[in-house]
Amino acid sequence: MPALSVIVSGHAPLSRLRTCLDSVTAQTPPDLDIVVTVPATDAPARALAARHELRDPRVTVVPVAPGAPPATARAAAAHAATGTHLQFLDPALDRLPEGAAAALTARLDSGDDAPDVLLTDHHHAHWWDDAAPGGSTELLAQAGTDGTTTLAARPALLDVAPLLGNRLVSARLLAEHPELVGTEGHDELYLSYAVLLLARRITATATAGLVRHKDRPSQRRAAGPEQHFAAFGQYERLHQLAHAASAPPALRARLYDRMVGDYLATLARRDELPPALLTEYFRRAARHTARFRPEGHQRPGGLDGVRHALLGRGAHLGYRLLRIANDKRRTVQAVAGARAEQAAAARTRLRYRRRLRRPVDQDLAVFSAYWGRGVHCNPAAIAAELAELAPDIRQVWIAEPDRVPLLPPGTDHVLPGTPRYWDVLARAKYLVNNVNFPNGVVKRPGTVHLQTHHGTPLKRMGVDQRDHPAAAQGLNLEALLERVDRWDYSLSANSHSTETWQRAYPAGYRSLDYGYPRNDVHYRATAADVRTARARLGIEPGRRALLYAPTHRDHQSRTRWTPRLDLPRLADALGEDTVLLVRGHYFHDRLPGPRHDRVLDVTGYDPVEELALAADALITDYSSIMFDYANLDRPIVLHTDDWETYTATRGVYFDVTAEPPGHVTRTQDELTEILRDGTWCDEAAAKQRHDFRLRFCEYDDGRAAERVVRRVFLGEGEESLPPVLPLERRTPAPTPEEATGR
Template identity: 75%
Template structure:
C-alpha cells in the first residue's frame, strides 16, 4: 500500500504553485502519491498541474469548482488519495529535497496502535532566507509520543503549520467533519486533527519549507482574511469542549488564541488601521467568552495586555501602546539630531506639504532616475494626455537633462521646493524605477511601477546571493520602496511571476503589456523610413542594431567586439548602430569606422529599433521588446558562464534564444555573413520567443493602463489582448521601402 500522499491544494500566484509542484515531483521516492486540486476557472494553474500529471505517473489532478471552499477542495483530494498518511501542502509551501523518502521512513507501521498524526518539523522561508529554523525542534524532540493530546497538551505550542502534520487516512475516514468547513481553515485543521487523534507522535524530520509573506503582503489581503482566525478558533473551542478536553488542553488552546490576537494587534505593518477597532472588539469577545473557568493570565506586561483584552478595554490598551510609541519616538528623535541640518529642513518642508489636500488631477512622472521623458512612463503620459487631458503632468528631471525635454514639458528638479510639493500632493506617481526613500505613500495616492524591461538577470531580493550585482543594495530599504507600489505593469507571465518573487509586496499586477512597446504595432512605413533617414541610413543598406548590456563586475564599458573589424567583414551594405546601456554616455574610444555609428545617446531607443533590420545583443532586455517587431535577433554570448555566475539569471538564454547564438566574434561573423541570422530555424526560434515574452504587447498597453488606473474603468471594459498571431507589427525597412 502507498505509504504517503502529498496533497497540494489552494490558490496562490502561479510562480509559487510552479515552485511547489516542482519541489514535489522532484522527489526521488517512487511510491509517492501526489494529488493536486485546481479550480476549473484557473486555466494557467490547471495547465501547469496537468503538464506535471502527463510527465509524472505519481501525479493526479482533481479539478474543483471555482467557488469550492478550501476544505471542499481538500476533501476532494482526500477521496482521490491512496496513501495511508496524507500531507497537506499549500502552493506557498515547498517539499525539501529527499523529504518524501525521509518522511515515509518515519511513518509508523500500520496497525490499530499506529498514531493517527505524525507531527514533523519545518523550515520557514522569508524573502531573505529560505531555510530559517522553525523554533519547534526542541519541543518536538522532547514530546516524541505517541500519546493523545490530553497527555501532551504542549502540542498546542507548536506552530499551526498544516503541512507539518502527517494525518492518517483512517482518522480522516472516521471523522469526515474535520474536512467540512468554509473559508480559510488551515489553522483550524492543523490543531483540530490533534483533538480526536488516539495517538500523536513527533519527529524532527523537516517535512516542508513554509513560505511566509511579508507583513505588507498580508496587510493587502481582503478584510475577511484578517478576520479568518476568529471563526477557526471558535470552531476549535467548540470541538475541544465537545470532546471533553481536559483543562490543560483548553487553557493551552486559549493562550495560543489570545497570544495570536495580541501579536496581530501589535504588528502595525500587518493589520490595516481601519480594521483595528473591529479586530480588537472580536478578539476581546473571544478573550472573555472562551476563557476556561479558573484559567490564570500570565504575569507582567504581557498579563496586562491579556487583562485589557479580556475586559474589552480598547482605550486603555491604546494608551499603553501609545506610551510605548512615545518611548520609541524619543529615541528616534535623539538619533535624528545627529543628521545634517539641511536634510532636516527638507523633511520638514516635505512634511508640511503632506498635510495639504491631495491633488486629484496631478500626476508626477519619472524615468531612469530623472533622465527625462522616456520609456513606459512617457508612453503612459502621452496616452493620458489624449484620454484625460484635465490631469496635469509634471516630470521629475535632473537639471542637466532639462534642455533635452520636449518643448513645454512641465518639470521639477530633484531637491527643489516644488519637487517636494508635487511629490507630496500628487494623486498619481508613475516611475520605471523607484522614487527615493523619503517619499511617503499617502492614503489615496496611486503609485504605478512600470519597470523598464523583461527580466533575464536576477532582480530585487533575488540578487541577495549575487553580491557583485547587488553592490551593497540595502534590501530592507528596497522593500520599503516596493511597499509603496499600488500597481506593477507586466509584459508577460514570466515577468509577472518574477516580479512577485523578486519584489514581494501587496501591489496588483497589471498584465497589460509594456506601453513603450505600443509603437511597434502603431508605427507606419513612413515612420520607419523617417527614422532611418534621421540616422543617415541609405536605402538598401542593412542596419544592425548592436545593444550590449551593462556588466556589474566591470568598472567601465569595455566593448566585447572588434567593431571596425566586424564592419569590414560584413561589407559595404551593412551599417552597425551601436547603442550602449543607459548607464553610459558614449562608445569608448569612438566609432573609428565609417559604418559604425555610435547611437548611445540617441532617444528614444524605440526609433532605433524601428530603423534596424536586425538586433544584435548579448543579454539586454531590449531583445524582449524588439521581438515584437518579428525581425531577426542574434545573441552574442561569449561570457555567458561568467555573466550567469556573477549576475544570476532566470533562464538559460543560450537554450531558449530568440535566434542564433554566437559564442565569439568568429561565430558571429559567420552568422551575419550567411543566411543563419534570418533562416527558417531563426524564424522558429523567434516565433517561440515571441509567444512567451510578447504575451501582452499588442499596441494597446498604454490605453489599458490609463483606463484602469486613471479613469477607474473595470477590467471587463478594457481592450482585450490580441493573440500574437493576430497582431501586425510595424513594417520592416524592406517592406516600408516597397510601399
C-alpha cells in the same frame, strides 16, 4: 534665396565629420543650403561628403587645396553659400540639434528686417551626457523679447559662449567685411565677438542652434598649449576692432571683463598648461589686463577682485600664494558644507511633512524615468496616452537640471530636492516611475503609485540578487522593500515578468498584465515612420542596419565599457552594404576605441524605440532589449561569449541560450559567418523567434498604454479594457525592406 546656409568646414576625424554631416542633412527645411569643404587629398572625407551630396540635393561639396589654411576653406565655403544667413560648423566639435534649422529659419522669417546676427543658445555634449545646457538660456530668452537689438543696448550678449556656430551671420554683413572669414588668425574666439561688434541689428533666441562637443581635460592637454596662447592675439585684435567701431564704454568694459575672465579661467585649470609655460602665460595675461583696462573700470568684489588685481599688477607670486590659501579654505568649507547640507535636509523633511497634511490633489500626476533623466520609456508612453484620454489631469515630470533643456517644449517639471519637488510628491494622487522614488517619499492614503519597470527580466532582480554580491553591491534590500511597499500597481509585459516581479519584489501591489506601453510603437508605426527613423540616422536605402545593444556587466565599471566585439573588424568583414548601430547601456558613456565610417555610436540616441524601427536585425547578449525588439518580428542574434561569467556574477532566471529568440554565437568569427551567409534570418531563426514571441510578447499588442490609463487613471474595470490581441492577429511595424520597397 534660402534663408540659411549651413557651412561645414574644418578638419575632423571621420566619425566626427559623419556625425556632423548626418545632423545637418537630417534637418527638414527643403531649401536649406548645405556647403561642405574637404581637402582634395583627404579621400575618406571626400567620399563621405560625396555620399551626402549624392543623396541630398541640398549639399554642395567644395574641394580645397591640400594644406589650405582654415580661413581659405571658410572663405571658399562662404563664397559658395546662397543663403541670406550663414551658420559655420566645426565638424570636429559641432553638430545640429534635431529640428534646429527649421526653428531658426522660422525665427529669421518672423521679422520684417533680417538681423545681421541671430544669436542662439547651445548645448554641450560631454562624454557622459549627450547634451547638457550651455548656460545662456535665460539671458537669450530675455534678449529675445526685445525683437531686434544692438550690442550697445545689451552688452551682456558678450557673455554668451563665443562659439561661431551659435550665431547665424547675414551674408550682407560678411559682404561688407570680407576680411572676417578670409583672414588667417581670425579664429573662432575673434569671429564670434567680431560679428557682434560689427552687427547693426541682433536678434536673440533661446532655441538651441548648436551642440558643441566638450573635450575632457586630457583631450585639451593633448591639443597643446597653443590653443591657450592664441587667445592673446585674438583679444588684442578685438580691442582694436572695438576702438575702431567706436564701441561705447560699457561695451568695451564688458569685452575687457570677458577677456580677463577667460585668462583667469585658464590659470585656474592649472593642469592644462605645463609649469614651464604657466609663468609665461601669466605674464602675457597680466600685460593685457593692465594695458586694456578701461578708464574708471571697477573690479569685481571678493576673491575674484583680488585675483583680478593680482593679475593686473603682474604679481605671480601673490597669485600663487592666494591659490594655496584658497585650497586650504575650500577644504574647511567642504567640512562646513557637509554640516550645512545635513541641516538643509532636516528643513526639507519638515517642509515635506507639513505638505503631507494638505489635501491630495486628485488631478495631479507626477512622472519620472531613469532617475530623472527625462521623458522616456513606459512612463512617457503612459503620459502621452493620458494627455489624450484624460487631459484634465496635470502632469509634472521630475528632471535633473542637466536634462531640463532636453524636455519636450511645454513640459511642466520640477528639479529634485527643490521645494516644489517635495510639494508635488506630497500632494499628487498619481506617482508613476520606471524605477523607485526616493526613500523619503511617503505613501499617502488615496494616492496611486504605479511601477512600470523598464524591461523584461533575464538577470536577477530585487531580493533575488542577495546571493550574487556583484549585482547586490551597495543594495540595501530592507530599504528596497520599503520602497516596494508603496506600489499599488506593477506593470508587466508577460507571465514570466509577473511571476518574477512577485518573487523579486514581494509586496501587496496588484499586477497589471497589460504589456509595456513603450512597445506600442512597434505595432503603431507606419512605413513612413520606419523610413524617417533610418533617414535621421543617415542609413542609405539598400543598406542593412544591425543594432548592436549589449548590456552592462555588474562586475565592470558603470562609466566605462569595452564592447566585447571588435566592431571595426566586424564592419569590414560584413562589407559596404552593412552599417552597425552601436548602443551602450544607459549607464555607459560613448563608444570607446577606434572609429569606423560604418560603425555609428548611438549610445546617447533617444528614443531607443526609433533605433529598433530603423534596424533590420538586433545583435545583443543579455539585454532586455531583445524582449522589446521581438515585437517587431525581425531577426535577433545573441552573442554570448561570456555566458558562464555573466550567470555566475549576476544570476539569471532562465537559460536564454537554450531558449533564444534566434541564433546564438560564442565567438566573433561565428557571428561574422552567420551574418554573412544568411543564417541570421533563416527558417530556423524564424521558428525560434516565433516561440520566443509567444512567451515574452504575451501582452504587447499596441494598446498597453490605453489599458493602463483606463484602469489606473480613469478607474475602469478590467471587463471594459481592450482585450489583448492574440499574437497571430497582430501586425508589427513594416520592416525596413517593406518600408523602402526593397
